[in-house]
Amino acid sequence: MKEIENRIQNQVEEKLAALKQHIEIARNNFIGYPVSKDFDYSEIYDFLKYPINNIGDPFNDSTYKVQTHEIEREVVGFFAKLFRADPKDYWGYVTNGGSESNLYGLYLARELHPKGMVYYSESTHYSVRKNIHLLNIPSIVIRSQENGEIDYEDFENTVKMNRHKPAIVLTTFGTTMTEAKDDVSKIKSILKKLAIQDNYIHCDAALAGSFGAFMEPKIPFDFKDGADSISISGHKFIGSPIPTGVIVTKRSNRDRIAKGISYIGSLDTTITGSRNGHSPLFLWYAIKKMGAEGLQKRYLHSLEVAEYCEKKLNEIGVKAWRNQNSITVVIEKPNAEIKEKWQLATEDNISHIICMPNVSKAQIDSFIYDVQNCEKKIEEPFEFTF
Ligand SMILES: Cc1ncc(COP(=O)(O)O)c(C=O)c1O
Incomplete structure (x- = not known):
């Protein structure tokens, strides 16, 4: 034996x-x-001993107490500030990566505008096409410029033909191949010019979202520039041993989709039920150390x-x-x-x-x-x- x-x-x-x-x-x-x-996350390796699960909404109490919700709220708060969100009207959670964060942005947009049309450029990450398919939302692909940025003229002309529909725009702040950045304020002003009042902009900032605030000159991508939700991947610029991401949106929008679940004693506002409680800890540790x-x-x-x-x-x-x-x-x-x-x-x-x-x-x-x-x-x- x-x-x-x-x-x-x-x-x-x-x-x-x-x-x-x-x-x-x-x-x-x-x-x-x-x-x-x-x-180097060796200082927090000890937490791998515990069955941490962040099930439920990080901003609500839950009956399951082996969780890192407080830490998760701090992570969301850090990015909300970096993305110039309204301090009284933001919400978010730590996801499994940029793809899930994009799914969440599109899900919120569809719930708010069930008759909406999604517009995204040719250079958009492949997760977006899949997410749109999962959510069954009609969509139109917009041409990209040679550098990978959305073609604003093609965008305007295409939206013009669909003015009767709410517009859900998926912009990218750092495309996968060329790190091109779509200008959210240009998109916003085209929507304004066409008088499309029912609109939603989700900004996929998987890589560049973590450093967009430090760019000089700034390239418009955040809440003040007109975004309604922003996603990043945590394992990209910050770094983490486990793939992770963050979605930040407006609290007022998430309130419109929240449903109470008595089994967990919390709100069902996230895509998955059980959620990784270690990855918020890694992100929190990194942002605390580097600021x-x-x-x-x-x-x-x-x-x-x-x-x-x-x-x-x-x-x-x-x-x-x-x-x-x-x-x-x-x-x-x-x-x-x-x-x-x-x-x-x-x-x-x-x-x-x-x-x-x-x-x-x-x-x-x-x-x-x-x-x-x-x-x-x-x-x-x-x-x-x-
Ligand atoms: C622009 C963009 N969006 C989304 C993603 C997906 O992120 P993740 O791999 O964290 O799901 C990537 C990944 O490379 C990306 O480049």
């Missing part, structure tokens, strides 16, 4: 050691995804590295460009070896390097070295042989 137990123990240890090695190697070489990896000032410092570092990367690539003859205030450097699709080694996400014929706070100039130098020294692989010509 003891022998079998020992064998199983050895197998588990071997498997875990191999997995850890695989994850560490993979982590060290990625510069193509918007994920920060420079966090708004620390976040700004992280952004300035990323910006400096992105400028450096863009300049260095252009110097060696690789065409590279960035959107305004962006930490993402866009390049032509690189050779497969480079793409594989540096884990560069690629779409159509472009790829990108995302200078997250953990990316250093030294790492960019070694990437540039690889780009300069890789063999140019000639793409096999595609032709019929008959």
Whole structure:
């Protein structure tokens, strides 16, 4: 019996050691995804011992007490302030990621405007299309400009043809491939010009929402600029061992959809029932330690590295460009070896390097070295042989 137990123990240890090695190697070489990896949450590891569950509305009491609702409210409050929400009229919760946060924004919009039409650009994240499908809302795709930003003229012309319907607009503040930012105040003024009073703007700010407040010049995206709800991914710019996100909206809007559930002694206002209570703790810890000032410092570092990367690539003859205030450097699709080694996400014929706070100039130098020294692989010509 003891022998079998020992064998199983050895197998588990071997498997875990191999997995850890695989994850560490993979982590060290990625510069193509918007994920920060420079966090240290060891001070709160102890909380992994508890069955924390944030079931119910974080702003309401619940019968289940093994939760971190107070901490979650602080996280939502931090982002509400960063997004210039009305201090007396905001609400939100910590989600499982940007995709769920987008689903929540669209869900609220549909509940408020059941006859609405959703408008979103070609460059919008794929979660939005899926969410619209899940919610069964009619939608129209708007053309994107070359840099990935929504085409305002196409937006205006399209909305004009549907003026009789409430407009639900999904703007993106930092598109997935080029980190382009749709200007919420331009969208708002087009809606005003067309006299569409029933409207809702959800801003998907998955990556750039965490540093949008520090941009100079500012690009309009927040509540004061006209957004009704804003979503971010917590594991992107801030960094977390578990995917996480935040949705911030107006309390007055969420009040219109809240339903009381006696089983949990709380309000059913969130997408899932049981909710991760550890991830608010990670986000809370990070924002307490760095504060708004620390976040700004992280952004300035990323910006400096992105400028450096863009300049260095252009110097060696690789065409590279960035959107305004962006930490993402866009390049032509690189050779497969480079793409594989540096884990560069690629779409159509472009790829990108995302200078997250953990990316250093030294790492960019070694990437540039690889780009300069890789063999140019000639793409096999595609032709019929008959
Ligand atoms: C613009 C945008 N929105 C939403 C998401 C989805 O976020 P998550 O992966 O946290 O669900 C992403 C992820 O890359 C994104 O780039």
